[in-house]
Amino acid sequence: MLELHNVTKRYEQQLVVNDVTLTIESGEIFGLIGQSGAGKSTILRMMNCLEKPTSGEVIVDGRNLASSTARELREARKSIGMIFQHFNLVANKTVYDNVELALVLAHYPKSKRKERVLECLRFVGLEEMHRKYPAQLSGGQKQRVAIARALVNEPKILLCDEPTSSLDPKTTAEILQVLQQINERLGVTIAIVSHEMDVIKRICHRVCVVSKGEIYKIVPIEPLGIASIEDHPQTFVDELLREGV
Numbered sequence: 249m250l251e252l253h254n255v256t257k258r259y260e261q262q263l264v265v266n267d268v269t270l271t272i273e274s275g276e277i278f279g280l281i282g283q284s285g286a287g288k289s290t291i292l293r294m295m296n297c298l299e300k301p302t303s304g305e306v307i308v309d310g311r312n313l314a315s316s317t318a319r320e321l322r323e324a325r326k327s328i329g330m331i332f333q334h335f336n337l338v339a340n341k342t343v344y345d346n347v348e349l350a351l352v353l354a355h356y357p358k359s360k361r362k363e364r365v366l367e368c369l370r371f372v373g374l375e376e377m378h379r380k381y382p383a384q385l386s387g388g389q390k391q392r393v394a395i396a397r398a399l400v401n402e403p404k405i406l407l408c409d410e411p412t413s414s415l416d417p418k419t420t421a422e423i424l425q426v427l428q429q430i431n432e433r434l435g436v437t438i439a440i441v442s443h444e445m446d447v448i449k450r451i452c453h454r455v456c457v458v459s460k461g462e463i464y465k466i467v468p469i470e471p472l473g474i475a476s477i478e479d480h481p482q483t484f485v486d487e488l489l490r491e492g493v
């Protein structure tokens with residue numbers, strides 16, 4: 249689905265990602281974990297060439313994004329959504345307009361936009377909030393809008409950079425559940441960066457441990473589920489279940 253081949257990134261003389269080779273399989277949730285500054289975000293951002301590798305190949309659906317033209321890259325990026333820790337919503341646009349913007353940029357037919365925007369907002373449980381502005385939303389709601397915006401062009405893969413790092417434990421569980429539904433119901437492949445092992449353990453099928461710009465190891469894991477009994481006191485799990493998480 250997505251392959252990095254011998255990918256390296258330098259900023260001036262600093263080598264921040266060194267010779268990374270990995271394959272993300274179609275349908276999996278692939279985690280990247282490691283210490284601050286290890287190079288996780290840089291690796292993730294090279295997966296859609298938001299950051300261009302200094303050398304190496306980024307293969308998505310058989311195409312090397314690292315050597316694509318700007319036009320080819322724009323086209324390829326329609327199949328790759330991305331969400332961030334700080335949501336990156338446009339402050340002076342409504343929820344609806346934030347999501348629609350992604351369709352406008354992709355030249356989606358105007359007559360079909362409304363239906364598609366509302367469909368995606370419904371998926372993340374925010375349809376009735378579509379007239380609100382980002383400042384009127386909670387962190388979890390903002391991330392849901394960002395997720396709707398990332399989904400609107402029907403991506404095959406969703407890149408998530410610390411999507412729950414600004415959120416409290418309850419909201420984290422809710423957002424992880426939305427991501428899991430996107431994976432299971434919509435068949436979207438997910439790559440997720442986190443520095444929290446708990447987040448990775450709950451939803452990922454494999455985890456890549458990144459250390460000093462290199463892959464330390466990639467290990468398969470059995471997702472423990474959103475409310476993992478091992479990680480939380482029973483009361484917290486009960487609480488989550490009561491709330492239907």
Ligand SMILES: Nc1ncnc2c1ncn2[C@@H]1O[C@H](COP(=O)(O)OP(=O)(O)OP(=O)(O)O)[C@@H](O)[C@H]1O
Nearest residue numbers: 259262264282283284285286287288289290291443
């Ligand atoms: N635009 C840039 N210019 C120069 N150096 C950069 C740039 N972006 C990242 N770096 C450096 O690359 C290294 C890896 O950064 P990166 O953001 O990928 O780490 P990370 O693992 O995501 O860390 P964190 O957990 O803090 O988000 C760091 O040393 C960082 O200072």
Ligand SMILES: [Mg+2]
Nearest residue numbers: 288289290409
């Ligand atoms: Mg980072």
